[in-house]
Amino acid sequence: MKDTVSNELIEVVASEKMYFFSIQIDKDQQLSWNYLDEDFKNLLDLHHVVLDKVPYLLFVAFHEGKAVLEINTSKVTLLRFLIKDTKLSNIGSSRLLAGKLVEINDDLESSLSDMSPVKMLLSQQLVGVGVFSFKEAFQHDDTDTLRLKLRQAVPQMRLTRCNDVFARQYATSKDRLADRELLAFFDGDLEAALYDIAIVIERDQHTIISHETRLDGSKMIVEGNYFTLYDKNHWVKGVLVLQKDITDKEKAFEELMGAERLSELIKRKTGQIFFDFNAVNRTIHFSGAFEDVTGYSLEKYGYINVDKVNKLVHKDDFEYLAGMFKQAIEKKENLKVKFRVWNKTGGVVFVEASGITYTDEADCTLMVGVIKNITQEINFEEEIKRSEVRYRQIFESSPLGIFQFDRHGEITDFNARFVEVLGSQADKLTSFNMLESVKNEGVIKAIKEALEDKKGFYEGEYKAVTGKNTAIIRLHTHKLSGFDLYIGIVEDISEKKVALKNLEVISKVTASLTGDTFFNTLVEQLTTHYKMRYAFIGELSENQRQVHMLACSKDGKLEKPFDYELAHTPCEDVLELEICHILEKVQASYPKDQLLVDMNIEAYIGAVISGAHGEPIGILVMMHDEPMPDRYNVRETLKIFADRAGAEIQRKRANQQIAESETLYRAIAENFPKGTVDVLDTSLNYIYTHGLEYNDLDIKPEDLIGKPHLNKYSKDVADRAEENLRKVLLGESVMYEISYFGNDYLKSGVPLYDADGQINRILLVTQNITESKIAEREREKLIRDLTFQNDELQKFAYITSHNLRSPVVNIVALLSMYEKDNPQAEDNQLIIEKLEKSAHLLDATLHDLVEIVSLRKEKAVKPDDVDFDELVQNVKHSIQKQVDDAQAVIETDFAAAPIIHYPYVHLDNILLNLLTNAIKYRSPERNLHVQIKTERADDFIKLTFTDNGLGIDLERYKDRIFGLYQRFHSHADGKGLGLYLVREQIRSLDGNIEIDSEVDKGTTFYVYLKDIR
Secondary structure (H helix, E strand, C coil): CCCCCCHHHHHHHHCCCCEEEEEEECCCCEEEEEEECHHHHHHCCCCCCECCCCCCEEEEEEECCEEEEEEEECCEEEEEECCCCCCCCCCCCCCCECCECCCCCCCHHHHHHHCHHHHHHHHCCCCEEEEEEEEEEECCCCHHHHHHHHHHHHHHCEEEEECHHHHHHCCCCHHHHCCCEHHHHCCCCHHHHHHHHHHHHHHCEEEEEEEEECCCCCEEEEEEEEEEEECCCCCEEEEEEEEEECHHHHHHHHHHHHHCHHHHHHHHHCCEEEEEEECCCCEEEEEECHHHHHCCCHHHHCEEEHHHHHHHECHHHHHHHHHHHHHHHHCCCCEEEEEEEECCCCCEEEEEEEEEEEECCCCCEEEEEEEEECHHHHHHHHHHHHCHHHHHHHHHHCCCEEEEECCCCEEEEECHHHHHHHCCCHHHCCCCEHHHHCCCHHHHHHHHHHHCCCCEEEEEEEECCCCCCEEEEEEEEEECCCCCCEEEEEEECHHHHHHHHHHHHHHHHHCCCCHHHHHHHHHHHHHHHCCCCEEEEEEECCCCCEEEEEEEEECCEEECCCEEECCCCHHHHHHHHCEEEECCCHHHHCCCCHHHHHCCCCEEEEEEEECCCCCEEEEEEEEECCCCCCCCCHHHHHHHHHHHHHHHHHHHHHHHHHHHHHHHHHHHHHCCCCEEEEEECCCCEEEEEECCHHHHHCCCHHHHCCCEHHHHCCHHHHHHHHHHHHHHHCCCCEEEEEEECCEEEEEEEEEEECCCCCEEEEEEEEEECHHHHHHHHHHHHHHHHHHHHHHHHHHHHHHHHHHHHHHHHHHHHHHHHCCCCCCCCHHHHHHHHHHHHHHHHHHHHHHHHHHHHHHHHCCCCCCEEEEHHHHHHHHHHHCHHHHHHCCCEEEEECCCCCEEEECHHHHHHHHHHHHHHHHHCCCCCCCCEEEEEEEEECCEEEEEEEECCCCCCHHHHHHHCCCCCCCCCCCCCCCCCHHHHHHHHHHHCCCEEEEEEECCCEEEEEEEEECCC
16 A cells, blocks of 8 residues: 555545445455555555455545544454554554554443544534444344344433534534434434434444524435444444435525426326436435325435335335346446336335446446336236237137247247247147248248247248148237237238239339320239230310220230220219229120120229329220139229329329420420520429520529529528518519629519419519629629729829919029029029029929829739737837827727738738827827727728817818818927828728728728738
């Protein structure tokens, strides 16, 4: 063992988790761990430790930061702390005291009184500790004798020792609790105390959750871990309890349960009991229909020790249930078990428990599950057994073959129909083994599946045991619920299979056929597979008096179709009866039908062919020159093919209508070379579509037929298109524009009406207007650009003439005053100075104009990844002295858009101009405060620049704010060029700038910048 308790162990112990392990020391002083929590095993490096002459079994429990060790076997009990730094290797036979073991040979009470570890246990403040002693020690006998002794001893059992925590749990002092009877703690419930103490003595340790009363009259709930105390003769002396007050925890649980009353009601309505079990403290919690099933209150049994529930289990089922439960917990397996319980009235309830075992984060083994009341099912099975006579009547008279067999596959009972199907004799089926005597692998597999508690099934050929007959059978097998008995149900489906096979073959052959090919093939197949002389399909005339044959077959070969009158024929009755089946002597029933005589018809079957609204539109007939046996489910089969023929007749009629209108649609479509013409049904699926536009989109119009029109659009476009098309179905004509596949389209939709005046289709004309839309957008842009450039040219021309003319006029005038003949004249020096000043002014103006022209020419600029924070810092640094002199406070917020892809030099100039203007035109009444932030606005990054300076009177100057050489304050130097250049730079990259200002309040610029990628 490690010399010290590790920090990791201390942390886990302090988390109030409890760990248990046991150590067995054999006669050779070899120590081994019989049981060890996985968490604790990982914390301590414990394998084998050799001890000297300590043949005891050790039980150790860690709780709330303290570790308690109990050595309990061979007539000696030692209770002590696991002391930090204790070494367990090479120690002698002694009792543990301050890290050493010392031997116990005297009386238990005196041993406890002078053991400092026990005193430490009683003095510790983490858990309540109490010692209860019997009046006299008694020997640990068998269970029945022990229970008798306890019944006499428990009422005299008293508290002999406790710590302060224990006393405080009962709202009193240790002195007042001294010598208090045990039953006083258990609210005088003798039977409960007797039961719980018996468990403690029998197992040496037990956890009890009890409802108790404090001395001040208040109620509490405690969880106690009880340990048996023995004297030196190993007689039962008393019990030690380590207990916690869990009242608050339980109240919280009750509040939670109150919040879950609706959930509980729902659970109860399911008729099932829900449970969760904790394997560590052996507590179980019930909810749901517990009271409905058992009659006992959830107040008493909702959250208790599992041992108290055992008395509800039927004694004959207890051992089986306990074993299954123990196995599920130990192996962490799922539980499924049936057993009986007693309800409160003394009746027996059959239940089935299903549980899932798992381990939580604290490595605590838990089980949750549900208990279902299956009494009704069991009683039903019992009723079946009690009604054997009735069962035998059903059993014997059933048209299905029924047999019972045991777990070895041997037949134990059967009915007469089963003998026929099996193809044997009844006297030979006694002890007949299905697994050994039947040679069919499918049948054997179905029998084995039933024996494995599955539902077995086989369908296919079966050769009789005699080898004479072969049939097609359907076999179902399963286990009888609640019995060690299995049942099989077998049906001869040979004729059904033949009918099904005929249906499958004919359906497969005709599935892909249409029109006349379908009709011809169907009548050929019907006469071939059903061995009929004639089969034909006829279409009714509009007045429903004649039949026009669409296809006719005789003996599997096509005949020339003909028309005939309906009157006095069996086909006339088919229209009223939907199907007419005459097995023989059909001529006698319809003597006026000369065709029956000419064709020598003896048997007839016909089915009506119906239209979409159930109206008759045709007839499908099979006829034979001999009596027709009622076999092969021919009626049902003929009706199926009649429906298929009806669909084909309607499709053929619809195609004819479409063909008639297709020429018109195509003519319209060809008049829209940049568009399409569509016809949609009421579900907005394509019925027809055509147009040269499909050539550019690389789409085949025929691939769209039957598919949803809206599928080719994105969701927002589809929603807009559907909104308009729904208006068409309400009778409106619509016109709307949409964009898809990179093109713009104009859609015009009108309703189409059927013969009844109902809207059944939509005519949708689509025209590609992409080129016109592009031209329109370009024209609008060109007009805007020309208008803007014209305004700018006028301003530029005015400024150019004004700003250039003044210095030029000055220069010309000064030159005329210059005395060329006398350069040394006194006035010439002054004229030269004036000329120099005018020349500088002219040069500055020309420089400004060159900069403006250069800015307008600068279109292709390389964008940079500009960080706004870094940009502001650089601009501040470049004019740091001006910022400091103005005592300016600059706040920034670039969280919404910290970076932009934009020419750095442009942004630097924009921000520099705005910041220097804010400094120039700050208010003398207050310190300058500047706020700069960014945000995203549609396709732009919006830069907001706000100052608290002098402001501008926008009512007077709004139209001149961004003009050339515009100045609105005279106290500061400037040419009025900065804001003009800022706007031009922004507009050159498709951005914009706006201003909001108030005199003596401040100014805000809103700069919309395009993120250039």
